[in-house]
Amino acid sequence: MSEHAPEFTDSAASYVLRALPPEEVAGFEAHLATCAECRSEVQRLQPVADALPSSPDQLAAPPELKDRIMSVVHAEANLLQAAGPQADVPARRTPADATGERRRRFGLSWFGRPGLALATALVALVLGGAAGAALFGGGNSARTVTAQTVPQGASAKLLVRDQGGHSTLVTRRLPTPGSGRVYQVWLQRGNGAPIPTNALFGTSRNGSASVDVPGSLKDVDRVLVSSEPVGGSRAPTRTPLISVPTA
Amino acid sequence: MAPPENRDTRSLADEDLMHLVAKAQPGAFEVIYERHSSAAFSLAYRMVGTRNAAEDVVQEAFLNLWRSGGRYDRARGSVRTWILGIVHHRAIDALRRATVHDRRRTGDEGIAERLEARERTDVQAAQREESKIVRAAMDNLPAEQCQVVELAYFGGFTHSEIAELLDAPVGTVKGRMRLALDKLRGSLTGGLGEVRT
Numbered sequence: 001m002s003e004h005a006p007e008f009t010d011s012a013a014s015y016v017l018r019a020l021p022p023e024e025v026a027g028f029e030a031h032l033a034t035c036a037e038c039r040s041e042v043q044r045l046q047p048v049a050d051a052l053p054s055s056p057d058q059l060a061a062p063p064e065l066k067d068r069i070m071s072v073v074h075a076e077a078n079l080l081q082a083a084g085p086q087a088d089v090p091a092r093r094t095p096a097d098a099t100g101e102r103r104r105r106f107g108l109s110w111f112g113r114p115g116l117a118l119a120t121a122l123v124a125l126v127l128g129g130a131a132g133a134a135l136f137g138g139g140n141s142a143r144t145v146t147a148q149t150v151p152q153g154a155s156a157k158l159l160v161r162d163q164g165g166h167s168t169l170v171t172r173r174l175p176t177p178g179s180g181r182v183y184q185v186w187l188q189r190g191n192g193a194p195i196p197t198n199a200l201f202g203t204s205r206n207g208s209a210s211v212d213v214p215g216s217l218k219d220v221d222r223v224l225v226s227s228e229p230v231g232g233s234r235a236p237t238r239t240p241l242i243s244v245p246t247a
Numbered sequence: 248m249a250p251p252e253n254r255d256t257r258s259l260a261d262e263d264l265m266h267l268v269a270k271a272q273p274g275a276f277e278v279i280y281e282r283h284s285s286a287a288f289s290l291a292y293r294m295v296g297t298r299n300a301a302e303d304v305v306q307e308a309f310l311n312l313w314r315s316g317g318r319y320d321r322a323r324g325s326v327r328t329w330i331l332g333i334v335h336h337r338a339i340d341a342l343r344r345a346t347v348h349d350r351r352r353t354g355d356e357g358i359a360e361r362l363e364a365r366e367r368t369d370v371q372a373a374q375r376e377e378s379k380i381v382r383a384a385m386d387n388l389p390a391e392q393c394q395v396v397e398l399a400y401f402g403g404f405t406h407s408e409i410a411e412l413l414d415a416p417v418g419t420v421k422g423r424m425r426l427a428l429d430k431l432r433g434s435l436t437g438g439l440g441e442v443r444t
Contacts (some may be wrong), residue, residue, distance in 0.1 A: 010421035013428050016337055019399035019406045028254050030405075048428045050324065051435055052400050053286065053331040055381040058374055059282040069309050070277060074313050076313070077273045144411050146357035159404070159412045168402055170412050204390035210398055 005031060012041035016049040049078075115141060125245055147245035154207060158223055168215055169225070169244070173207040177227040182233045186224040186240065192225050193235065200232050217224045217246045261326035268316035276313050283327055284309070286374055287334045294338040294401050304341055308333040336398075342403030384434035392427035395420055 011028050030139045032039050048154055128214050147156035154174045160167040169185065183201050186194035201211040213223055225242035256264060256274050261282065267275030287308060291301035311333055345423055385393055398404045398412070406424065410417040 001283060010418070014399070014421050015405045016338060016428070017399040017407070017424055018335070019404065019424065021407050022343075023403040041343045045425075045428045045432070048432045048435065050328045050332070050402065051377075051381050051431070053335060054374065054377045056289045056378070056401075058378050059289045059292055061288035061305060062298065064273070065288070065305060068283065069280065070273070072310060073273045073276055074314050077271050080271050089314065130318055147349055148266040157280055157412055157414075159408060168398065168404070169400075202417035204394075206390055208390050210394050210402070212296055212402065241435065243366065 002235075005035070006033070009040055012038055013045055016042060016045045053231075059079065068111050099153065106232075116200060145182050145244055146244065147242050147244040149241070151241050153241075156225075156242050156244060158213070158246070160246060161218055167213040167223070169209075169213055169242075170221060171203065171209045171225075171242070173205050174209060174242075176203055181211070181227045181228055183211075183225050184228040184236075185211060186226065186236060187215055187217070187220045188224055189219055190221055194226075196234055196242070198230065198232070202226040220246050222246065259293065262321045265316055265319045265321075265326055268313065269319070276316070279312070279326065280309055280332075283330050283402045286327065287330055289378075290334050291338050292401065295341055300341065304334060304337045308322075308337045311337075318402060339403045342353055353395050354392075366424070384431050387434060388430055392423045392430070395423045396431075 006032055008028060011020065011024075015025075015028055023227045028038075032042065092114050143160055145158045145160060146159070150156050150171075151174065154176070156169060156170060156171045158167055158169050174183075183203070185199035185201075187197060188194050189199075199211050199214055201209050203209045215221070222241035223242075223244045223246060224236075226238050226240040228237055228238045250303060256272075256278050257277070258269065259267075259275070260280065261279060264275040264279050268279060282320075284305065287305050288301055291304040291308075292298065295301050308330065321324065323329070358361055385396070385444045388396070395406075395409055404412070406417055406420045409415075410420045413420065
């Protein structure tokens with residue numbers, strides 16, 4: 001039994017939130033195998049993280065999504081049936097499956113059933129590759145850009161991931177947008193008119209806020225923020241008070 | 248309208264349905280989908296930000312569940328937790344690998360892209376009540392603690408990225424995460440149990 005290592009202090013919280021940098025995950029999971037204190041902390045905090053998916057507004061999944069998914073499911077089920085009973089034997093659980101960490105539960109193989117591997121491939125071909133296509137790929141690098149223009153006493157930073165548009169704007173000590181108003185994020189290309197986004201936000205009492213900036217920033221030169229009436233605007237009604245270059 | 252053969256499966260518990268999913272029975276999978284697709288879509292939408300990208304994540308997650316249903320282990324938690332874990336995992340993959348964000352479009356979905364779920368079943372009503380409880384607990388967190396949880400869990404950022412973003416030491420960010428989860432644990436103890444029972 002190894003002792004708790006100081007470098008992993010508070011790592012359990014980061015781990016259950018899946019906020020450990022990828023290069024640290026394996027090290028922490030290896031540490032978990034020998035540190036009862038960290039294991040206990042993960043077990044204590046995991047149910048809290050499991051409750052977080054409940055917090056977003058509950059939305060209805062589009063009906064056409066069910067149609068798409070069920071068409072794949074029925075096609076694969078038919079292929080499995082046609083392939084015979086051997087195709088429908090679930091993969092034998094390995095010791096690693098039985099003792100694996102929580103994350104491995106979600107790293108589920110598409111090919112848990114031998115017959116299903118073939119079925120999946122066939123259905124992917126039948127459906128034009130949509131079912132079997134990998135949805136995601138690419139690198140993972142992020143950079144931080146500091147706002148050039150902010151209200152006096154405030155600050156703002158934009159975190160941009162390269163090879164994609166995912167970015168988040170974080171403000172500190174930003175004044176409230178005013179009664180009946182919200183802050184709205186805009187994108188600007190060159191000196192063109194600001195393009196509206198659906199990113200509307202307010203601030204906490206200390207002026208801090210975090211807001212995802214929708215849309216790819218690939219061809220965007222600046223991210224702007226202005227105070228707008230609740231519900232947002234199609235064009236800025238006030239001069240943007242935050243301007244962040246994207247490069 | 249459910250086909251006749253689905254009428255009996257609708258009375259089964261999630262855990263029993265998963266046994267049928269493991270045997271590649273589409274009817275059982277369909278019931279699981281109907282029970283949990285709203286929660287899955289809501290989480291995906293919150294994380295990736297657009298309807299199209301959220302649909303991709305949910306489709307990928309449910310097909311993953313269909314193809315690996317035999318691996319569900321009820322000792323490790325509810326089916327719902329398992330499904331939402333898959334969705335979260337897929338959404339983080341999408342965010343960190345960034346490709347999904349190329350699909351984000353500005354202005355084409357409008358400010359009012361909301362698909363309010365109708366409370367068609369007791370399950371959905373309970374989910375909405377649970378949503379209120381968790382959100383209230385989040386709202387009661389100190390702003391700096393709520394911020395790191397939001398950035399980490401829903402934004403898919405690592406603690407190192409958050410530290411850079413906030414001009415704060417990594418240890419401070421990790422500490423805020425722990426404090427936040429501690430407080431949420433205290434707030435949620437009891438509340439969710441009443442909804443789920």
